[in-house]
Amino acid sequence: MNSSISGPIAHIHLPRSGASAALPVATMADLLQMCGVPFAQQGAAENVQVNLRTLHAGASLVHQGALADALFFVRSGTFKVFRTDEDGYEQVLAFAIRGELLGFDALCMESHPIAILALDESTVFVVPRREIEGLCKTVPPFAFALQQAGSLTLTRSRELVDILAAVASDVRLARFLIQLSKRLADCGQSPLRFHLRMGRREIASLLGVAHETVSRCFGALSAMGLLYVDDREVEILDMGGLKAFSRSTRRPVDDSALLRNRSLIPRRTRGSLRPLAA
Amino acid sequence: MNSSISGPIAHIHLPRSGASAALPVATMADLLQMCGVPFAQQGAAENVQVNLRTLHAGASLVHQGALADALFFVRSGTFKVFRTDEDGYEQVLAFAIRGELLGFDALCMESHPIAILALDESTVFVVPRREIEGLCKTVPPFAFALQQAGSLTLTRSRELVDILAAVASDVRLARFLIQLSKRLADCGQSPLRFHLRMGRREIASLLGVAHETVSRCFGALSAMGLLYVDDREVEILDMGGLKAFSRSTRRPVDDSALLRNRSLIPRRTRGSLRPLAA
DNA sequence: CGGGACGTTGACTCAAATCAATAACCGTGG
DNA sequence: CCACGGTTATTGATTTGAGTCAACGTCCCG
Numbered sequence: 001m002n003s004s005i006s007g008p009i010a011h012i013h014l015p016r017s018g019a020s021a022a023l024p025v026a027t028m029a030d031l032l033q034m035c036g037v038p039f040a041q042q043g044a045a046e047n048v049q050v051n052l053r054t055l056h057a058g059a060s061l062v063h064q065g066a067l068a069d070a071l072f073f074v075r076s077g078t079f080k081v082f083r084t085d086e087d088g089y090e091q092v093l094a095f096a097i098r099g100e101l102l103g104f105d106a107l108c109m110e111s112h113p114i115a116i117l118a119l120d121e122s123t124v125f126v127v128p129r130r131e132i133e134g135l136c137k138t139v140p141p142f143a144f145a146l147q148q149a150g151s152l153t154l155t156r157s158r159e160l161v162d163i164l165a166a167v168a169s170d171v172r173l174a175r176f177l178i179q180l181s182k183r184l185a186d187c188g189q190s191p192l193r194f195h196l197r198m199g200r201r202e203i204a205s206l207l208g209v210a211h212e213t214v215s216r217c218f219g220a221l222s223a224m225g226l227l228y229v230d231d232r233e234v235e236i237l238d239m240g241g242l243k244a245f246s247r248s249t250r251r252p253v254d255d256s257a258l259l260r261n262r263s264l265i266p267r268r269t270r271g272s273l274r275p276l277a278a
Numbered sequence: 279m280n281s282s283i284s285g286p287i288a289h290i291h292l293p294r295s296g297a298s299a300a301l302p303v304a305t306m307a308d309l310l311q312m313c314g315v316p317f318a319q320q321g322a323a324e325n326v327q328v329n330l331r332t333l334h335a336g337a338s339l340v341h342q343g344a345l346a347d348a349l350f351f352v353r354s355g356t357f358k359v360f361r362t363d364e365d366g367y368e369q370v371l372a373f374a375i376r377g378e379l380l381g382f383d384a385l386c387m388e389s390h391p392i393a394i395l396a397l398d399e400s401t402v403f404v405v406p407r408r409e410i411e412g413l414c415k416t417v418p419p420f421a422f423a424l425q426q427a428g429s430l431t432l433t434r435s436r437e438l439v440d441i442l443a444a445v446a447s448d449v450r451l452a453r454f455l456i457q458l459s460k461r462l463a464d465c466g467q468s469p470l471r472f473h474l475r476m477g478r479r480e481i482a483s484l485l486g487v488a489h490e491t492v493s494r495c496f497g498a499l500s501a502m503g504l505l506y507v508d509d510r511e512v513e514i515l516d517m518g519g520l521k522a523f524s525r526s527t528r529r530p531v532d533d534s535a536l537l538r539n540r541s542l543i544p545r546r547t548r549g550s551l552r553p554l555a556a
Numbered sequence: 557c558g559g560g561a562c563g564t565t566g567a568c569t570c571a572a573a574t575c576a577a578t579a580a581c582c583g584t585g586g
Numbered sequence: 587c588c589a590c591g592g593t594t595a596t597t598g599a600t601t602t603g604a605g606t607c608a609a610c611g612t613c614c615c616g
Contacts, residue, residue, distance in 0.1 A: 083440065087525060091443050093436050105436060107429035114436070136414070136421060143414060143421065150428045151385035157435040158371055158383055158392070162361065164442040165369050165486040167605080169572065200595065208443040210573050215596055231580095231595070247365060445573080447604065478563065488605050493564055509563075 024052040028139055031073055031125045034099055035145040045139050051126040055118035061102065064115035068106035070128050073149065074098050077122020078197040082205070083114050092205040094156065095119075095180075095198060098187045101149035119197040164208050166248070170217040172207045174246040177227070181236060192239065196232040221245075302330040306417055309351055309403045312377055313423040323417050329404040333396035339380065342393040346384035348406045351427065352376050355400020356475040360483070361392050370483040372434065373397075373458075373476060376465045379427035397475040442486050444526075448495040450485045452524040455505070459514060470517065474510040499523075 028045035052075065055061060061072065064084060074096050081094040081102070093114060096102055102124065106112045127135070136143035163175040185191035196203075204211035221227045226242045228235040236242060306323035330353065333339060339350065342362060352374050359372040359380070371392060374380055380402065384390045405413070414421035441453045463469035474481070482489035499505045504520045506513040514520060 083436075085525070091440060093439050104429055105432040108426045108433060113433065132425075133418075133422070140411075144411070146425070147410075147428070148386045150425070150432070151382055154383040154428070154432050154435060155386060155391065157432060157439070158361075160439060161371050161435070161442065162369060164439065165483070167486075167571095199593090205443070208445075211594090212574085212596080213572060216572090219596080247363070445603095477561090489562095490564080490606085491604060494604090497564080 024054065025049050026052050026075075026125065028135070028142060032139075032141050032145055034073065034075065034125075035149060036099075037141045037145050045141065048135070048139055053124050053126050055122045055124070057118060057120050057122075059118045061116040061118060061124065062112045062114075064112065066112050068103060068110060068112045068129065070126050071104060071107075071132070071146075072102040072116075073125040073127070074100045074102060075123045075125055077118055077120040079122065080117045080119050080198060080202060081114055082117070090205060092198075092202050094160065095206070097183060099149075100156075101146075101153050104150050104153055160206070166246075168248060169207065169209045169213050170220050171246055171248050172209065173203075173214065173217040174221060174226075174242050176203065176207060177221075177234070177236065178239075178243060178246055181239075191236075193233075193235040196234060199232075302332065304328050304330050304353075304403065306413070306420060309405075310417075310419050310423055312351065312353065312403075313427055314377075315419045315423050323419065326413070326417055331402050331404050333400045333402070335396060335398050335400075337396045339394040339396060339402065340390045340392075342390060344390050346381060346388060346390045346407065348404050349382060349385075349410070349424075350380040350394075350402040350404060352378045352380060353401045353403055355396055355398040357400060358395045358397050358476060358480060359392055360395070368483060370476075370480050372438065373484070375461060377427075377430075378434070379424075379431050382428050382431055438484070444524075446526060447485065447487045447491050448498050449524055449526050450487065451481075451492065451495040452499060452504075452520050454481065454485060455512070455514065456517075456521060456524055459517075469514075471511075471513040474512060477510075 026049070028048035028050050031050055032045050053061075053072075055077070061079060062068075076098055079096040079100075079102060080092060081096060082090055082092045084090050096116075102116055103112065105114065107129075132146070136146070159179055163172055163179065166172045166175060180194070181191040184194055200214045201211045204214045207214065209217075218227070218229045221242070222229050224241070224245070226236070226238045226245065228237055304327070306326035306328050309328055310323050331339075331350075333355070339357060340346075354376055357374040357378075357380060358370060359374060360368055360370045362368050374394075380394055381390065383392065385407075410424070414424070437457055441450055441457065444450045444453060458472070459469040462472055478492045479489045482492045485492065487495075496505070496507045499520070500507045502519070502523070504514070504516045504523065506515055
């Protein structure tokens with residue numbers, strides 16, 4: 001939340017709206033490629049420009065309740081999707097990384113039901129809502145990509161329900177980390193070692209637990225030897241074990257090996273933080 | 279899972295694929311009207327046929343892992359969307375009623391990640407996947423309706439996250455009932471009095487609590503005078519109070535009137551079930 | 557009539573929320 | 587430069603909400 005701000009403060013280019021700056025324009029072909037559309041019919045896409053928008057860490061992409069006049073495809077960086085209800089509690093609904101579609105849930109209404117914030121230096125493709133129909137006609141693969149991305153977003157949301165429905169909070173955390181790891185792998189990043197862009201409080205909100213519990217669960221998982229954790233630096237040491245652990249649902253049936261692992265370890269084997277592997 | 283099979287076994291009409299039976303065909307115009315598309319360009323839609331499929335209570339619409347070769351729009355009835363993981367635990371992900379899109383999450387893969395079951399005598403519009411592209415071209419409003427319905431499904435899923443993220447289980451139940459009430463109202467049904475098509479166990483799974491807890495929470499809400507409950511028959515007696523109660527997030531702040539209500543009532547004011555109002 | 561599914565209620569226990577204290581870090585500003 | 591307030595993370599102590607186990611009543615279907 002700092003590094004990009006604490007750097008040299010001089011000459012900010014402020015590439016917000018579609019100025020004809022150097023960076024903030026790309027082609028539809030770039031977008032389609034990111035969405036995994038092969039080379040099919042990208043001929044037309046080469047000639048269609050799509051605006052980009054750059055956001056610094058902490059910048060807001062959409063405010064809750066704002067007019068929904070565009071869709072966004074994340075090109076780089078990390079976003080937090082959340083809702084603040086009237087009593088001020090902030091409910092995180094998703095974290096989005098490269099390839100994900102933002103604002104799709106607002107298509108069926110006029111204004112965004114949620115807020116979106118950059119957690120990182122980030123860029124998004126901007127597709128104005130009024131252009132969607134035309135683009136679907138002139139660049140058919142875009143219609144396909146939109147469907148795919150919408151479908152993927154729904155799938156992600158369903159996965160989150162699976163995460164939240166887990167009873168034990170350490171199982172929730174394990175499932176969250178596995179899901180995150182998979183997504184990072186899809187982006188070509190290391191699935192085993194990564195830097196969390198979000199704070200404990202935000203993870204806690206997503207998982208529906210207290211933030212202290214997130215801390216403790218990180219400790220518990222690393223005590224089991226499944227993880228190495230140092231603040232926001234995470235390394236998965238035993239993906240197999242983590243997955244096995246994450247499968248615990250309600251009342252782990254009986255004295256399966258899994259259950260035994262959970263209860264035999266006396267809540268903290270040795271120092272909860274182990275030195276970084278290798 | 280039985281009634282459609284265990285019924286009279288004689289001359290089953292088997293209205294699965296596009297037979298030319300009396301019931302199982304409708305027009306695209308019917309579908310668009312249900313999705314709230316005005317009369318715009320429905321001229322073309324009138325001439326495009328869409329298959330219907332009828333399901334008895336307990337019948338399966340899609341099996342988990344089945345090939346995803348179609349989308350479904352619920353025309354009538356109720357469906358349960360769920361996932362069974364390898365240890366046999368059944369996680370309910372959504373209940374769907376008229377107007378909702380089923381199978382959208384499978385568009386980005388080959389097979390359905392979830393199972394869908396009719397809880398009721400139900401009918402769905404069937405849109406084969408290979409026809410989607412063509413339909414979007416020949417009947418542009420369909421492309422729009424598909425986007426809208428997909429967006430709506432995502433919104434619903436996000437609302438579910440809000441429900442699940444509530445700390446207290448009685449707050450979860452309250453939020454669930456409010457959401458259900460709204461959806462029923464959208465279908466023209468009474469938002470204040472309705473029959474639950476799903477069992478306690480299924481509600482419990484959706485809410486991520488034990489089924490006994492659902493029972494107790496129904497009791498608690500009716501003890502507060504917010505609800506009348508008799509088995510699956512529900513009447514919301516005080517929608518304002520229910521909404522106020524549902525807003526409790528973590529640690530209900532202080533000794534607000536709401537909180538006092540919760541703790542003052544000695545766990546059961548009078549008989550937890552009150553006679554049906556009026 | 558008996559078995560099975562479903563719903564309710566009670567008793568007990570434990571996991572996690574809450575309250576609280578501490579430490580580390582950061583940017584600000586004296 | 588260092589002191590200061592603010593934010594974040596960790597850890598401990600205490601309490602309580604809800605999961606689990608168990609018993610019971612009802613209804614439906616065979």
